[in-house]
Amino acid sequence: MKTKTFILLFTMLSLVAFAQSKANPDDAAIKKSLTGFINSIKEKKIEQGVNYIYPKFFTVIPKEQMTQILTMT
Structure with missing residues (x-):
């Protein structure tokens, strides 16, 4: 049994x-x-970086608002 x-x-x-x-x-x-997103943010290409984000995310936060947030950051 043990075996x-x-x-x-x-x-x-x-x-x-x-x-x-x-x-x-x-x-x-x-x-x-992820690498593309990070590199575009580093190069200050915010609009290109936002394009890497999952499209359904923009039902929560509009694309324009996300671009503004990333620009301020």
């Missing part, structure tokens, strides 16, 4: 560890987008 419990526990921990180490295929796209 079965140990094997079950070991299998469950292995599955959890494997699930955590899976690479996300969207990581490269996210990194590229």
Whole structure:
């Protein structure tokens, strides 16, 4: 009984560890987008930087207001 419990526990921990180490295929796209956003803000190209923001975000804050906020910052 101890052996079965140990094997079950070991299998469950292995599955959890494997699930955590899976690479996300969207990581490269996210990194590229974030880098583009940061570089455009550094270069004071605020309008270009705002274009990197997720479009549904502008239902919360209008695009013009976000541009103003980033310009003031």
